[in-house]
Amino acid sequence: MSSILISGGTVVTAAGTQDADVLVDGEKIAAVLPREPGAAVAAAADRIIDATGKYVLPGGIDVHTHMEMPFGGTFSADTFETGTRAAAWGGTTTIIDFAVQAKGTSLLATLDKWHAKADGNCSIDYGFHMIVSDVNDTTLKEMDACIAAGVNSFKMFMAYPGVFYATDGEILLAMQQAARSGATVMMHAENGIAIDQLVAQALAAGRTDPVNHGLTRPPELEAEATSRAITLAKVANCPLYIVHMSASQALEAVAEARDGGQNVFAETCPQYLFLSLDDLARPEFEGSKFVCSPPLRPKEHQNSLWRGLRTNDLSVVSTDHCPFCFKDQKELGRGDFSKIPNGMPGVEHRMDLLHAGVAAGRLTLSRWVEVSSTTPARMFGLYPRKGVIAAGSDADIVIYDPQARQTLSAATHHMNVDYSAYEGLEITGQVVTTLSRGRAVIDDGQYQGTAGHGAFLARGPNQYLL
């Protein structure tokens, strides 16, 4: 086991900033050593990393990714190997991915299947949520076994009838079971029954371009489903976490529930903060690159989401990373927007895009770390092992250069997908080094990691619950 001293940097945590050196011993942080201006290096180590002028951050935690996920006859383009490597390039040291129960199969067999995909292939640590798409007596009983296996959060869908969709009754049953077991239910909140009617009407009228994906999923149907999920969670007394919130009306419903004291939480994603319906309307089928659900919204929603991040009505920023190549995958929906695979690449640039928000005066430095690392760790039962720079925590550390300039592009990114949703966007700030449990994964512009270094994280319950 070797020791590393990260010297001269500014340690940024959810609690604030501090001029301090960080001593890593093996896989753990051994000490955070406050530094007097001009003082000499305070500890000996096998390796000293000069972090002068850089931020020293707890590694990012992306709680919403879909590596090699089956969708409409194809698979998302990143494997656990390529996706976790790209994550590390962008300063993310933990992902929580979704195991997807197919109808008629068991939750535990599903979990085994996802372990088989991920185990031995990840360069950073990982955990799973479980997507419950088939609610029955067996499944409900299996939820406890999932919790015992380290999967403490269950995702359900009010969208995608015939695939993942659950009725209100099924949702209520699963919420009651989760409540009894101290688990959190995560919700894709869009009214899929109504959306399917709007989609059928658009196609019948010959409106087949990608922009119609957005127009047939209006914000009101996200708000309605969000409110309904909140009501069901209240009746079941179950903690609720709304995934990928995109609409200001839905955010209002969450804010009201939180003001009322209910255990309701929500995340948003960079694409909803930076992109809009205008991107879905790009010509030449280019809009298909921006098809995800809920859809990108008119620009005015962005301000509400940034404000929600400041007020903590939005607690987390994840990516919903679910990449499909433009060629051969997105193209499946030429002439019928409803056949475009839903999802966008993003796992690599979450920290950078949020740092752009810091540079633009939309978030404080501490809030940047909080929404991208500390709160995700607490929300999903990983704190203080993850999400903080403190003695005893895993040495998941990012050294970040806040002055570096970079241009996001498919030509330079590391995700296994043939386009960037942010092609040509210039931003300030870039990862220099990423450590995962004391091991350099990204070091001075080089990938130094290995598939299989990443370990499965058995998670405990949501730490915001009383």
Ligand SMILES: [Zn+2]
């Ligand atoms: Zn998702």
